[in-house]
Amino acid sequence: MSNSHEQSFWSKYIFSLDHKVIGKQFLWLGIFFLLFGGFQAMLIRWSLSNNMEPLPWWLLGDFLYQSSPVGAGIIGPDAYNQLFTMHGTIMIFWAITPILIGAFGNFCIPLQIGAPDMVFPKLNMISFWTMFLASVVLLFSYLLPEGTAAGGWTSYPPLSTPVGGIPGQGQTMWTLALTLAGTSTLMGAINYITTIVRLRAPGMDYFKMPLTTWGLFLTSILNALFVPIIAAGLIILLLDNIAGTQFLVAGSKATIPGGDPLLYQHVFWIFGHPEVYILILPAWGIVSDLLSVFARKPAFGYKVTAICMCTITALSGVVWGHHMYTTGMSPLLGKTFMFLTLLISIPSSIFFLNWLGTLWKGALKFDVPMLFAMSVMWVFGLGGLTGLYNATITSDIYLHDTYFVVGHFHYTMAASVLFGGFAAIYFWFPKMFGRDLDPTMGKIHFWGSFIPLNLVFFNMMVMGYAGHHRRIFDPSEFEFLKPVLGLNDFMTTSAFILGAVQVLFAFNFVWSLVKGKLAEKNPWGAATLEWTVDHPIPHGNFSATPQVVNGPHEYSHPSLKDKDWLAQSEPLPS
Amino acid sequence: MNQNQALPIPANDPFGKATTGKLGMWLFIIIDGLSFAGLLIAGAALRASAPSWPAAGELLNIPLTAFNTFLLICTSFTMVMALNAIQKGDQAGLKKYLTYTMAGGLIFLGIQVYEYYHFIVNDFLLNTSIYSGVFYVTTCFHGLHVLSGVIYIACILYAASKGRYSADNWDHVEILGLFWHFVDLVWILVFTVIYLI
Ligand SMILES: [Cu+2]
Numbered sequence: 045m046s047n048s049h050e051q052s053f054w055s056k057y058i059f060s061l062d063h064k065v066i067g068k069q070f071l072w073l074g075i076f077f078l079l080f081g082g083f084q085a086m087l088i089r090w091s092l093s094n095n096m097e098p099l100p101w102w103l104l105g106d107f108l109y110q111s112s113p114v115g116a117g118i119i120g121p122d123a124y125n126q127l128f129t130m131h132g133t134i135m136i137f138w139a140i141t142p143i144l145i146g147a148f149g150n151f152c153i154p155l156q157i158g159a160p161d162m163v164f165p166k167l168n169m170i171s172f173w174t175m176f177l178a179s180v181v182l183l184f185s186y187l188l189p190e191g192t193a194a195g196g197w198t199s200y201p202p203l204s205t206p207v208g209g210i211p212g213q214g215q216t217m218w219t220l221a222l223t224l225a226g227t228s229t230l231m232g233a234i235n236y237i238t239t240i241v242r243l244r245a246p247g248m249d250y251f252k253m254p255l256t257t258w259g260l261f262l263t264s265i266l267n268a269l270f271v272p273i274i275a276a277g278l279i280i281l282l283l284d285n286i287a288g289t290q291f292l293v294a295g296s297k298a299t300i301p302g303g304d305p306l307l308y309q310h311v312f313w314i315f316g317h318p319e320v321y322i323l324i325l326p327a328w329g330i331v332s333d334l335l336s337v338f339a340r341k342p343a344f345g346y347k348v349t350a351i352c353m354c355t356i357t358a359l360s361g362v363v364w365g366h367h368m369y370t371t372g373m374s375p376l377l378g379k380t381f382m383f384l385t386l387l388i389s390i391p392s393s394i395f396f397l398n399w400l401g402t403l404w405k406g407a408l409k410f411d412v413p414m415l416f417a418m419s420v421m422w423v424f425g426l427g428g429l430t431g432l433y434n435a436t437i438t439s440d441i442y443l444h445d446t447y448f449v450v451g452h453f454h455y456t457m458a459a460s461v462l463f464g465g466f467a468a469i470y471f472w473f474p475k476m477f478g479r480d481l482d483p484t485m486g487k488i489h490f491w492g493s494f495i496p497l498n499l500v501f502f503n504m505m506v507m508g509y510a511g512h513h514r515r516i517f518d519p520s521e522f523e524f525l526k527p528v529l530g531l532n533d534f535m536t537t538s539a540f541i542l543g544a545v546q547v548l549f550a551f552n553f554v555w556s557l558v559k560g561k562l563a564e565k566n567p568w569g570a571a572t573l574e575w576t577v578d579h580p581i582p583h584g585n586f587s588a589t590p591q592v593v594n595g596p597h598e599y600s601h602p603s604l605k606d607k608d609w610l611a612q613s614e615p616l617p618s
Numbered sequence: 619m620n621q622n623q624a625l626p627i628p629a630n631d632p633f634g635k636a637t638t639g640k641l642g643m644w645l646f647i648i649i650d651g652l653s654f655a656g657l658l659i660a661g662a663a664l665r666a667s668a669p670s671w672p673a674a675g676e677l678l679n680i681p682l683t684a685f686n687t688f689l690l691i692c693t694s695f696t697m698v699m700a701l702n703a704i705q706k707g708d709q710a711g712l713k714k715y716l717t718y719t720m721a722g723g724l725i726f727l728g729i730q731v732y733e734y735y736h737f738i739v740n741d742f743l744l745n746t747s748i749y750s751g752v753f754y755v756t757t758c759f760h761g762l763h764v765l766s767g768v769i770y771i772a773c774i775l776y777a778a779s780k781g782r783y784s785a786d787n788w789d790h791v792e793i794l795g796l797f798w799h800f801v802d803l804v805w806i807l808v809f810t811v812i813y814l815i
Contacts, residue, residue, distance in 0.1 A: 163638050234645045242638050272649050276656025283755065288745040291664060302668035302748035307660060 059173075061165035062583050063150045066172050068476060070146030071469075073172075073179065074139050078462075079550060081134035086543045088127050091119045093536035095518040121517045125194035126214070128515065132197025133218065135458065136323070137225050138179060143465045144326045145229070145267075146175065149236055149260045151476060155574035155581070156257045158245025158590040158613070163238045171231035178224035185217035193218035196515065198312055201292035201305040205284045208297040219282045226271045226278070233267040236260060245573070245613075247592030251347055252612065254572045254596040258350050259329025262357045263322050269361065270318040277311030306371055313364035321360040323457060324424075325353060327464025328395070331417045333596065334467055335399055337570045338414035339406025340608055342597040345398040352391035352398075359388050366435050370444045378437050385435040392428055396421070407600070411568070412486035416467035419494050420460050423501075427455030430505060445515075448508025454501045466493075466549075473556070474563030478579040482560060485552040492545030499538035503531050571598045571609045643793045647800045650763075654804050657759060658811055661752040668748055677742065678753070678813050679733065686729045687809050690764075693722035694802045697795045707785035709778065716775045719798065723768040730761050753812055760808050763801045770794055 060066060090103055098117035099105030105117040114120035119127065150168065154161055162168045185192040190212025195203030202208040204215050240261050244253070253261075283289045290300040292308045336343040343349065365373060365381030373381075399421055408414070430452040433439045443449060466489075473481045510528045512519060519525045519532055566575040573590055590613035598610035603617060610616065636644075665671050674680070696718040703711030737743075737750075744754045774794050777783070783791055 164642060167642075230649055234642055234649070237645055238638060238642050241641060268645060268649050269652060272651075272653035273656040275653050276660060279657070279755065279759070280660060283744070283751070289751045290745070291660075291748065291751055300745065300747055300751075302664060304664055304667050307663050310663075311656065311660060 059169055061161070061169050063154050063162045063165070063168060064476070064581055066168050067147045067150030069172050070142040070150060070175070071476075073175065074141075074143035074147055074465075075550065075553065077134050077138035077179070078140075078143070079546065081131050081139050082543055082546055084127050084131040084134070086540060087119060088124070088131060089536040089539040091124050091127070091517070092519060093533045095520060096120075122194065123191070124517050125196075125210070125515075126192045129194050129196050129199075129218075130192050133193070133222070134182070136197065136319070137222065138182065140323055140457070140461045140465060141225075141229070142175065144323060144461060144468070145232065145260065145263060146172070148256070148326060148330070148465075148468050148472065149232065149264070151472060152254075152256050152574065153236055153239055153260055154243065155475075155577065155585060156254045156572050156596075157240060157243060157248050158573050158586060158592060159239060159243035160584045160586065162235050163242055164235050167231050168235050171228045171235065174224055174228035174231065178221045178228060181217055181224060182221035185214050185221070188213055188217070190214060198309075198316070199281070200312075201281070201284070201308050202295075202297075204281060204308075205290075205293050207284075207290060207293045207299075208295070213285075216282065216285045219278050219285060223275060223278045223282070226275050229267050230271050233264040233271070236264040237268065240264075245586075245590045245592050248612075251350065252592055252595050254329070255332040255343065255346070255349060255353075256326065256329040256572075258353060259325040259327070259332075262353055263325045266318045266322045266325070266357055266360065270315045270322075273311060274315035277308060277315070280311075281308065306368075309368055309371065310364070313367045314361075317364040317367065318360045320453075320456065321356060323461045324464075325357070327420060327461045328353060330464050330468045330471075331420045332395070332399065332402075333572070334413055334417040334471060335402045336597040336599065337471075337568055338409045338411060338417070339403050340409070340569075340599045341402065341406045342595070342599060343398070344401030344404070345395075346595065346597060349395045349398045352395040355391040356388055359384065359391075363388065366440070369437050369440050382435055382437050386432065389428065389432065396425065396428075411470075412481070412483055412490060413467045413471035413568070415487070415490045415494075416463045416470065419490070420463045420467065423455050423459035423463060423497075426502070427452060427460055430455065443508060445513060446508035447504045447512040447514055450514045451501050451504030451508060454504060459497055459501060463493075466490075469553075471568065472574075473553075474567050475574055475579065475581070477557055477560075478563055479556055479560030480563050480567065481556045482552050485548060485555075489545055489549045489552065492548070493542060496538040496542035496545070500535050500542060503535045503538075507531060507535075569599075569607065569609045571611055572596050573612050576611050576613060637789050639789055639793050640796065643796050647796065650800070651804065654759070654807070657756055658807065661756055661811070664748050664752055672749055674814055677749075679736075680813055682729065682733065683809060683813055686726055687805065689722055689729075690726055690802050690805050693719045693726075694799050696722065697798050701788065701791050701795050704778075704783050704788040704791055705785060709781065709783070712783060712791065713775065713778050716771055716778060720768055720771045720775065723764050723771065727761060727764055727768070730757065730764075756808055756812055760801070760805055763804070767798050767801050770797060 055061075057065065060069075086103060087099070087108075090099060096114065096118055098115065099108060099119070108117065109119060109123060110116050112118050112120055112123060150162070153159075191214055193199065193204070193214040194210045195215060199215065199218065203210055209215070240253075240257065280289075280291045284292050290298050290303045292305050293300070293303040294305055332343055332349055363381055363385045365377060366385045369378055369381075403418075430448070433443060434449060434452055470481055470486055473479070507528055508514075511524050512528070516522070520529060525532075563579070565578060568575075571594070573592070576590065577585055592612050593615050594610055594612045596612060598612070600608045601610055601616070604610060605617070696715045700712050700715035700719060703715055742750055744751055771794065774790060777790070
């Protein structure tokens with residue numbers, strides 16, 4: 045299968061059919077947008093603490109917002125709306141989705157199941173270039189005279205419709221870009237599912253697959269089921285924006301009677317809640333595998349963890365109403381959604397306990413991937429627990445649309461998913477690029493991210509509890525927020541430290557790519573199949589199809605002598 | 619990895635002998651079916667909250683579209699005949715029935731365009747009412763599927779004219795058939811929901 049024929053630069057690096065190259069393309073795209081979206085977060089924090097003050101030079105104040113209507117280099121209210129809208133959109137759909145699903149889905153799935161490539165390589169390539177096109181459309185909206193979309197990442201009508209909404213074509217571009225990104229995701233989902241169903245190496249049963257692959261498999265199923273629903277919603281939103289329909293418009297400004305803005309919220313959250321799990325399932329899988337590798341013992345309750353992840357996948361489709369408690373939902377329906385949502389905490393707690401079980405009495409090695417994996421336990425634990433307050437109607441009605449919600453979903457999405465992604469990058473970088481990421485810079489990156497991140501996101505919840513609404517432009521306007529304005533400034537300083545440390549990560553990434561220490565074949569002593577191939581990994585991956593005999597976490601087996609792991613394709617020594 | 623090389627089907631595969639391409643098409647059909655479900659349910663929700671909704675046949679021409687529905691069902695039949703022909707190694711039969719199917723699809727689209735034209739000159743436009751919007755969005759989304767189906771048939775017909783298929787190589791024809799039958803089946807749903815109820 046490894047036919048290493050001559051390839052031109054174009055077919056090798058640009059329009060490559062190789063899952064490893066496509067994975068790296070997604071990684072570059074994701075990291076670019078991570079820095080881009082992260083920079084926008086810095087601008088948001090500046091505006092919240094130094095409202096209507098010109099941006100300093102280190103936030104590119106000499107270049108940005110020069111023609112701002114409120115003064116050169118100053119973020120006005122309209123620009124602020126655009127900032128938080130695009131920050132959310134970019135971080136969710138253009139940063140963590142390409143990194144977790146695009147990059148590591150592509151890179152890990154075929155290697156971990158012992159396959160030569162994805163089952164539909166051409167579809168895989170088209171999937172990346174569709175995402176690229178989506179990025180171009182999204183970035184193009186920055187050039188529009190009225191700027192980008194500004195109705196929040198959820199783009200609720202009426203803010204997102206021309207009737208009574210925000211002027212300009214930004215929303216149209218947003219909708220188009222998201223439709224394209226969704227199409228790319230769906231192509232990926234078809235590919236990932238079929239690959240896992242069809243290309244598992246002999247002996248690789250479903251319950252011998254690494255949990256990373258399990259997470260990506262379930263994510264793909266959720267994508268296949270729920271992205272089409274948002275696609276239908278986006279078609280309707282697009283027509284409202286460009287064709288003069290008013291499906292989502294109601295009230296005195298509507299000229300066509302019978303439109304329904306709530307319809308969009310339903311459609312959005314039918315997709316939007318599973319989207320949370322779409323993002324976090326791969327991170328859960330990665331963390332489950334990594335804890336086992338760095339505790340040098342088999343994952344505790346491997347099968348139970350996989351089954352819990354399946355249960356959560358199933359439940360995630362029937363809880364979307366918990367985002368809409370304040371829309372005048374009938375109490376019975378509200379309580380049903382609340383009950384179903386709280387039910388999710390049972391499987392989540394079980395596999396959380398399994399993580400603790402994996403660590404229990406393990407020989408822990410605190411390499412950088414392990415630091416990030418363990419920090420996911422902390423941030424996801426906090427994010428999960430605070431989710432209970434949002435899921436419970438009585439507390440949610442108070443907390444709805446405050447910074448408490450912002451803090452909660454930053455803990456689950458920004459912190460858990462992103463730290464899972466960082467763990468994955470530090471862990472697989474040697475296999476992807478043949479060099480190690482520098483561990484000293486890695487540790488600075490970890491502590492420099494972990495501490496400020498908690499200082500920002502935890503205090504978001506405190507601010508929210510004090511009544512800080514999630515989308516207000518200037519918190520200093522409000523009497524009831526006066527006591528927490530000091531906290532607000534403290535968060536901003538922490539956020540700037542958090543942002544600066546990510547520059548170090550980007551530097552480490554590029555520096556290690558060129559100058560990093562040459563990696564060993566299996567630097568972490570991991571048991572899954574991707575560590576049995578040499579680098580550079582040839583097109584076609586395995587020189588001979590591996591025969592799988594072990595589970596994915598064979599560490600510290602008592603009969604092993606000179607090493608403490610057993611690759612999945614390696615029989616026990618007799 | 620060679621693109622055309624048939625991938626081995628693992629032992630004990632729960633999906634039986636279905637080829638990988640077929641599996642991919644089934645997944646696509648589920649995804650596509652769900653986007654239709656999204657549009658149909660959104661239409662139903664808008665209808666439920668609308669102040670008024672025209673009765674069946676009040677504005678839409680049911681007999682004409684019933685004929686169109688019948689025509690589409692016939693093309694499903696000719697698609698089965700096309701697959702049947704190539705499974706017996708009958709290349710001419712494959713081409714003949716694929717051409718019939720494609721022609722049927724084109725006539726369907728022609729009638730739909732005629733219907734749209736008739737509505738447009740009578741000022742029944744996309745943004746006339748929620749009702750007209752739901753009508754155009756759903757039928758047009760389906761029409762685009764028929765159009766893609768026709769283009770897809772043309773591609774397979776081109777490959778057939780090059781002699782690509784034979785009695786033991788007809789997987790692509792079967793996969794095309796899956797898509798075409800899906801487009802037909804969805805039309806029956808759309809016809810029922812938009813025209814008849
Ligand atoms: Cu939710």
